[in-house]
Amino acid sequence: MKTYKFALRTLSLLSVLTLSFVACEQDFASIDSDIINPDTATNFETDNTPYSVITYTDALGPVQTDNLAINFLGVYDDPNYGETIGNIVTQLRPTTLSPDFGSGAMLESVVITIPYFSRTTGFDDNNRPSYKLDSIYPYSEDDTYSSIKLSIYESNYFLRDFDPNSSFGDVQNYFSNGALSENEMISVADLQFEPIDIIDELEISNDAIVLNSGEDNETIQPPAIRLEYTDPSSDAFQFWQTKILGLPQNANELSNSNNFNNYFRGIFFKAESVSSGQGSLIGLNLSSDNANITLTYSQDPEEEGDERPQNTYVLRFNGNRINLLNNNFTNPITDGDPNNGDSKLFLKGGQGAVAKIKLFNGDEQEFENFKTTYANYDNETDAFVSYRRLINEANLIFYVDEAIVRGEEPSRIFIYDTENNLPLADYFLDLTIANTPIFSKPNHLGILERTENDFSSNGIKYKFKITEHLKRLIENSSTNVTLGLAVSGNVNLEEIIPQRNVLGQPEIQVPVSSVINPRGTILYGSNATDPEKRVQLEIFYTCLSSDEDCQ
Template structure:
């Protein structure tokens, strides 16, 4: 708790300094700007400053309370393979009572895809869907298995009971060896309906035809539907009614589910998908006796409490491996490998071999400052991120330009005149202006460049802490600060004004 309090105090103090620095800096620039306009005493010049950047393997990231959860196996030549599993704690909204003489018909784990509805429907009038955020070969099957979790998932941190517990992508979990489901799987955009056979309700005595329910989501969107072992739930859920009297008792009794993907053939190129697993549910379809009749019932269990992703990376035979195993921390790397989901980042030192005091004494007015990264010509563009992010690596805090306006900061992928991916440009004018102030300059710190995650953008001006999340598997190779192509080396490019 003490550590958390100290961190909070530091962030508050940093925020106050940050805001006061912005106000002071803006005031200084405003005064200088008046002089430029009125007197014409300044001329514009350009300056290119050396930068040192090298690769850093990001071994773990926070992997609970995510916007999206990854599931599957994906491999490419640039970054090797990524194996993603999901851990989920099941919970119910209200007390469950299976009633008199219950019998389970079916148990289905329903996981919605990320999908977009097409403007045009199918010929039969049914909605047409396209699956989003799936990377790799969607046509190749892999084995998808679901196990009973054998690790209790705490909601609160045992060392700091007033705080939620963080889970990380390199956590290991125990699970029961017998799978509740295991079968060949590949993404299917037409998976929109479940047929539930009600084995205890007969609708035709002559043919012994049983009743069946056709289940479709209200929005008719596709979802993964995995039939779990009904005998397990008969033996465990129906014979222990006392565990459903409270949420705590149930979670202690049934820790949750562990979802794992594995290749059918080791050489297969398979896929990985992003899912909003927190919208998933486990549905128990059962029949009980009400009065003198057998009646169809359902019990829903949700996964909106504690979920976690695990990422296993294997860089064997990838382009990234030699750079991550032995980054050139002295001279900088020739190539930078930027990849999300506990992948890799680039650490950046600005003003290498520059005399900062001398530059500050010139009292430059910084009109624009940019870090520009050029794509490596051999990079795999199939998982190309549309945006990169820059932050203070030493303090894990935002830089001024991002807080003042992330759209101004940029970091977006730019394309050349032929429409081909070309470079990323990050505008850090305010940050550099504060570094180069002659009076009370901001201390120069090591920065980091990463694939942007949705959680990276601050919600308000005092939101300075960079969240340690990354759930996108996208990645790109760019020229480093020591590239053999001098024109495409990572540099800090300044446009400034000074007195004539």
């Protein structure tokens, strides 16, 4: 138990340090704005100028969902869009190849364990850790979630590693609708090849899993889906007995990974709502060391009359894995107007929608006027020479359409370069990285401002600082690329994981943090009827002595 207490104290210290660092960054920004302003500057003139942008919705086709860091299982009724159902198909990997089950091997139990994402919050009366669940939708302050119906099947579809249609040996992409390409689809019949078990009501609990309670070898595991089968007459028990222990000794099917993958092609987890309009979408950690299927078996003893010795055979979810997403939207998403902009922007994670942003209306002449207003360039080479006006801060502010949005909007959205499929320069210069992703990169990717200081209150606006992005456009004569805007589930991922493909839209890639967040929101666009809510690029600058036109 001392280990749990030490871990909790360490986590608490890290949380305090992280929050303190974020607060320091925010205080510094405030002080900086007070130092340089029209009332305090004596040698410089400061001002701000708004510039027009065009923003519009870009509806997405099926998104690439293979081998994600988080997989969703269940049913989520987004109040702003409608229902999303998450199912998972995954290969299995045995931890032991060519196992020796011994003479007279008999299955004793099968346990399927898949951890939730969770964090410790303290200790209960029995000195066991208490947990708070994370990545389950809709959000619940007290960890009270609706049950789901869960069906488990053996899959008969071989999830190959490489694309046979590629001449370069590219890895095989899998998409949220079960497609491998526009011409190949995984069939329902293959996914539901043989039923293993049906759980009519899978309850979701934040309780720790206590094994061998009260004994000297008591162990505690974090909250998880845990299904245990010990009844030899049950269909699930018989399936595992036949599939694994029913094989002959030294069977080729268990001799190597390739043979095993062809013999046992995978498991399909299918979710349904227990009652209409209710359900939970559960973020699962299938990459965890505790995520596995453990078969406990006994074998004949060496001496007659002795107890039968027990061993385990463990299968992990380490192979190819696909998150299948089925949308039943009551509020369909359509493409917007790239020329004139939209009055509203529809953002939805998963197989949903992103928005596009054209700074300076995407007009080359407006962009050139901006550059020459802020900098001097060599007439012959068009190379940057010096600043005329120094950019102190540049912001894009997006307002939530509070008249339409009915809660459950994401705390973070992500802005990125759609042509190079990368974060902006400001992302890499914002060094605020938190263990809890909601607090990472707050200077560049502002956290949703809400009506009250809690995650359940309604959102008001998001603010993005893109100062460094504009400076590089000026100094490096860079292209004024179209920017993207997407829901984010973890802004930390965008630095290390490439963006994901969209089926049938080869010109589009989406941030991986958008794929793993099912939430959606609706924002005012650049063509909003209320001019106060329209998206604008606002630039705060300092007039330098070289700029004679600067007022």
